Amino acid sequence: MSTQHRDAKGRPIVAVTGLGIVTSLGQGKQANWDGLTAGRSGIHRITRFPIEGLRTTIAGTVDFLFDGPVSAPELSEKLATLAAEEAIGQSGLGQPGDFPGELFMAVPPVEMEWRQKQELAQAISGDVDYDGLLATAAGHRHKPFHELFLFGAVADHIAERFGTKGSPISLSTACSSGATAIQMGVEAIRRGETAAALCIGTDGSVSAESLVRFSLLSALSTQNDPPEAAAKPFSKNRDGFVMGEGAGALVLEDYDHALARGATILGIVAGCGERGDGFHRTRSSPDGKPAILAMQDALADAGLNPGDVDYVNAHGTSTPENDKMEAMSCAAVFGERMATLPISSNKSMLGHTLTAAGAVEAVISFLTIANGRIPPTINYRNPDPAIPLDVVPNTARDATVRTVLSNSFGFGGQNTCLVLTAGPDAA
Amino acid sequence: MIQRDVVITGIGLASSLGEGMALHAAALADPPAPHVDTESFAPYPVHPLKPLELDRQIPKKSDQRQMEPWQRLGVYAAGLALDDAGLKEDAQAKSLLQVIVAAGGGERDHAVDSAILTGMRGANDAGAYLNERLMSDLRPTLFLAQLSNLLAGNIGIVHGITGASRTFMGEEQAGVDAIRTAHARIAAGQADVMLVGGAYNAERRDMLLLLEAGGYLRKGGFAPVFAREDGPGIISGSAAAFLVLEPAEHARARGATIHARLAAVGATRSRRRPGSVEQALAGLLAGFGAGDQNRLAISAASGAAGVTAEEEAALKRSGAARLIASGDLVGHALEAAFPIAVALAAAAIAAGQTRDAIVTGAGHWRGEGAAHLVAA
Incomplete structure (x- = not known):
């Protein structure tokens, strides 16, 4: 290799060479991008199981892959497989069944159903x-x-199918799991342990019991009619999240490795930040400190300043507490600029894809960079005056986006933030 | 790429034998009769946890109430490790401490499940019946006691750790990969202090059900892990281990006691067929080089048919002076099995029983791992 490219900290640069996505809006980048930029919701009345007696009867389930009953691990595996096929296909890396890199996978906890x-x-x-x-x-x-129903089986099957190398990782950091899978891939490439990584977040776990569990914690929206209007991040009348399903897959690759084989660089994972929150099992620290530190860590890891960020891909769950905490934390990080810095929530259309969300939203962030167009926060009819933000309300917006901060926050005090940027060529 | 020496400065162990490093080191030196309960879950023997004085590590009753047994056990063992490393009261260190937990999860409410399953058989509309019963019978807090990442979350809350945590799932190999990843991050300078380990509660029928569905459980009485030809399979045990890892220089600078150096950790995924586990483990062990003549081998073998004999064969070929199955002492603790075996090896080195130890663990259905520890 002629020249070795290194980041500001002297580490290998982590390029993205493949992206794949499946959500309730459809299979593949095109279907999802069309839906997201049209402001279309994938949330609908649940038909997979009886909804009688449930407080919440809507979700962004993926119903087009199986005809009959399907278990969470089976659906999660199918979603991951489709997303990985798309990502690996785009990257052109390796041979079918022989992916020359490690597997980092965010998978939902499962149990006998x-x-x-x-x-x-x-x-x-x-x-x-x-x-x-x-x-x-x-x-x-x-x-x-x-x-x-073994926790390691979905990742093991994906490893077998795509021929990834090493011991596949199945991980959970609750609602930030997808981002953690990407972060682990970044770390492994920076260590020089592997030249490539397949990072996947997948979740097909909407069931009567999973809905009830979140309902009992009063986490879900109960505004069931119409289903597509229930997820309304940053709105004054937001009342909880809507469960969603999907998968996002990214092929990460040492930048020099990708250059050497002539691959198209789709973007860079420039920085990662994570912080724990020892405050409460389901609630965030009221001062937002862990979220603030996670964002600042991610920017510092990328060697960038808040002023370099063009757009924030919000965690934006539509729960009263998250959106308030996230807005406050962003204000602390970005200062007065937050009033005009675009921030939007893909969850307004997809619902909260839980384990998959961090990966799904990273894929969408790279599509946002590539297309110069920011997907909106839909259902923003009733702004919350306590959190004045430019949420890109209701309609997609054209904008030059080179650097995205993607936030993921989860139960158990998990806060993970990623800084995603355009490739150097677009500089 | 920098490569730093990684040392173990904190060990937290709890099992059917009791708690603490000294007690477990003594058990390694002179193995006691295993503590096995063959009645409570008959025909499945288990090593029951020796009851803990929870208040010593989880002072608030409200915290204790919000956890299920596997979480309390893990939080307790993590506290022992932090105490041992001298970090429990160090708020600055705890704000930087990175945590990796190997976890299962999903402890069910057995009474609720049983009642619902009984009722569903006679229900006109089984789906509606299920919804109604779940809404009324599930405890809201049970979900949080079931989520895999909430062991890490509870460790953070109870012990005041505000560094980040990650939870690895996937049975035995989750424990291998947790130790491997923690080691790699410290060696490469991606983290300075890490708390890594796992906890397993064996005294639960839902996990017995999952393992028995696959035919992986031993029935009847206790037999040593490597002598179960009459009835191969897992005898599970309630146990937990957490380790504090840090760079050797970091440990010396803060005057910490170094128990052992974690020289190497390897993990692989063989395509399981006869001979693949032995080959995979032999390959990992070969990477550790020839050992000290007094080398101790600790196996976290599950007891599953076939693979356990292969693990034994790989270890017998490795030239270790002494071979101990951690399952014979504390039972098989799935996600926690490999961290326990590494903790035992470190305890043996700290107690001066050997200067060199290898650890292996082949998962009952997939994954192989090995570690090498030496006196610092």
């Missing part, structure tokens, strides 16, 4: 209990249930 437990329970006469279920399972006629 009601359908499988009902199947086991059928063999029991009298009242059902776990000893009965165990006795049925001991007959070993339900062997596939084991692998289906």
Whole structure:
């Protein structure tokens, strides 16, 4: 290699050479970009399971991949597979079934679902209990249930299918998981451990029980009619998030490695920041300190200043608390400029794709850079005067975007921020 | 690329044997009879946790109440490791501390599940019935006790850690990759102090159900991990281990006691077929070089048929002077199994039992890992 490119800190530069996405808006970058820039919502009435008796009856589920009932790990794997195929295909890296890099995957926690437990329970006469279920399972006629509900299985299957190298990582940092998967890929490339990484966030876990769990924490919007109007980040009448499904996949590659093979550089993951929040299990520190520090860490890691950021891809869940905390934290980082710095929430259209969100929104951020067009925050009819922001209301906007700050914040005090930039050629 | 020496300065262990580094080091030197409960979950034996005085590490009852047993166990062991490293009261260090937790999750409410499954059989509309019962019977806080990343979250809340945490999932290999990643980040200068480990509660029928569905559990009485020909399989154990890792220079500068140097950690994913686990582990061990003549080998083998014998074969070929299965002491602790085996090896070195130790762990269904520890 003739010249070695290094970032401001002397580390390998992490390029993006492939992007893939599936959401409730459709499969692939084109379908999603068309929907997002048209301000179209993927949120709809749930038909996958009965909704009778539920407080929230809407979600951004992905319903076009399976006809019959499907378990969360099966759908999550399918979503990840499609996103990875698109990303690897675009990158042109490796050969089919032989991806020359490591796998970092954000996957939803899974467990044996009601359908499988009902199947086991059928063999029991009298009242059902776990000893009965165990006795049925001991007959070993339900062997596939084991692998289906192992936490490591989805990533293992993806590793097998795409031929990634090394020990595949399955990770969770709750709602910032997708961003963490990208961050781990960045770190591995910077360490020189691998020249490429396949980073995926996937989540196909909308079920009656997952909805109920979030409902019981009063986290979900209950404004079910019309479904597409429920997710309204930064609006005064926001009342919770809407669950969504999807997957985002990115091929990360050492910049010099990508140059040497003549790959198209789609962008750079310039910096990552993460902070914990020891304040509360579901609530953020009221002073927003961990979120502020995570944003500042990401900018410092990228060797950039707040003034370099052209657009913030918000976490923007549409919960009263997140949006307030995020707006306040952004104001602390960007100062007076925050009043005019565009910030929009993809979740207004996709819902909150939970484990996948950080990766899905990173993919959309790179599309925003590439197309010079910012997807809007839809359903912004009733601005919250307490958080005056330019949320790119309701309609997409043309803008030169070279540097994006993408935020992800999650339960358990997880705060992860990424600084995503255009490739050097566009400089 | 800089490469820094990585040392272990904090060890937190809790298991069926009790708690603490000294107790576990003594058990390695002179293995006691295993503490196995063959009644409570019959026909499945488990190593039950020796009850902890939770107040010693989790002072607030409100915190204790918001966790399920696996989380309390993990938070407790993490506290032991922080105490041992002398970091528990160091707010500055805790704001920079990076955490990696290998976790499962999803402890179910068995009574609620059982009642719903019974009721669903007679319900006219099973779906509507399920919704109604879930809305009324699930405890709101149970979700938080089930989320995998909430062990890390609780460690942060209880011990006041405001550095970032990541949670790895994926059974045994999550524990291997947690240690491997923590080691790599410190060696490369991407982090300065890390808390890494895992916790597993074996006393739960939902996990027994998952493992039994695949035919991976031993039934009946206890038998040593490498002598289960009469009935191969896992005997699970409630146990946890956390380690504090930091660069050697960093540890010396702050006057910390160095228990051992974590010289290398490797992980791989063999395509499982007969012989692949032995080959994978032998490959990882070969990278560690020939050891001291007094080398100790600790295996985190699960007891699963086939792969456990392959792990034993790889270790027997490695030339270690002594081979111990951590499962014989504390049972198999899935995500926590490899961190426990590494913690045991570090404890043995700290106690002067050896100057060189290797650790292996082949997951019951996928993933292989190994580590090399030496006296600092």
